[in-house]
Structure formats: C-alpha cells, structure tokens
Amino acid sequence: xxxxxxxxxxxxxxxxxxxxxxxxxxxxxxxxxxxxxxxxxxxxxxxxxxxxxxxxxxxxxxxxxxxxxxxxxxxxxxxxxxxxxxxxxxxxxxxxxxxxxxxxxxxxxxxxxxxxxxxxxxxxxxxxxxxxxxxxxxxxxxxxxxxxx
Numbered sequence: 001x002x003x004x005x006x007x008x009x010x011x012x013x014x015x016x017x018x019x020x021x022x023x024x025x026x027x028x029x030x031x032x033x034x035x036x037x038x039x040x041x042x043x044x045x046x047x048x049x050x051x052x053x054x055x056x057x058x059x060x061x062x063x064x065x066x067x068x069x070x071x072x073x074x075x076x077x078x079x080x081x082x083x084x085x086x087x088x089x090x091x092x093x094x095x096x097x098x099x100x101x102x103x104x105x106x107x108x109x110x111x112x113x114x115x116x117x118x119x120x121x122x123x124x125x126x127x128x129x130x131x132x133x134x135x136x137x138x139x140x141x142x143x144x145x146x147x148x149x
Contacts, residue, residue: 011143021064021066021087022057025047025049025053025054025057026057026060026061026066027087027091027094028047029043029054029057029061030067030091031091032046032047033067033079034091038072038078038079039078040055043058043078065083065084066080066084067079067080067081092121093124095112096124
C-alpha cells in the first residue's frame with residue numbers, strides 16, 4: 001500500500017497516526033471496542049461491514065498495536081491496548097465536532113455522557129501548559145522540515 005508507506009516514514013505528527021489508524025471504518029471499530037464489543041461477529045453485526053474488509057481492518061489495528069488478540073477459551077477477542085485507549089480523546093473531539101457541524105438542530109443523534117452523572121461532557125478544549133485555551137491561530141508547527149511535514 002503506497003499511501004501507508006509514506007505515512008509510516010512521515011515526520012508529520014498527524015500523517016503518521018492517520019497511517020496507523022487507517023480509515024473511518026477503523027475508527028468505528030475502535031469506537032465499538034470502547035463500547036465493549038470484543039468479538040469479530042459483534043463488530044460485523046454492528047457495523048454491517050463485509051467480513052473480508054472487517055478482517056483486514058482488525059488485522060491492521062492489531063499490527064499497529066491499537067488492538068490486541070486475547071485468547072478466551074477456544075476463541076479469541078480483540079481488546080484495546082494502551083495505545084488504543086489513547087485514542088479516546090480523539091474520538092471525543094471528533095464526536096463533539098460532528099455534533100456541532102454534521103447534524104441539524106433537533107436531529108436525533110447519539111450522545112456521549114458521563115456514566116456517573118448521565119450529563120453531557122464538557123466541550124473539548126485545547127489548552128496551553130499555563131492553562132490558556134488555544135485557538136488555531138495561537139499555535140504553530142516547528143521542526144522536522146518545512147511546515148512540520
């Protein structure tokens with residue numbers, strides 16, 4: 001896969017992780033793993049994804065250390081690794097972005113809430129080391145060549 005080889009060697013801190021995650025289906029598999037799904041059949045039923053494509057995505061997520069295969073009796077399950085669990089804030093930010101920009105007012109949608117209080121999460125904020133909220137114009141990319149790429 002030509003595209004992935006380019007990402008694997010990239011010095012860009014956005015391109016390289018995108019190469020490891022793969023595509024939108026892979027993020028949906030990770031979402032489902034956070035929701036407690038563990039077995040191939042569970043992922044296939046929930047996503048409705050062709051078995052060969054699901055197998056390919058699961059294999060890539062295992063190869064990239066995002067999921068691991070854990071034997072359970074005669075079968076095996078897929079579980080998130082620490083690297084996979086590290087995607088949680090990424091998924092929260094993407095969900096909140098989608099909530100703001102991809103749905104019409106009043107349109108039904110799923111919501112991620114605090115399990116303890118059942119209340120919506122606070123809006124994801126990017127903060128500087130000193131606590132200031134950062135906007136895109138407050139940041140810059142340095143190092144590793146022109147434009148950080």
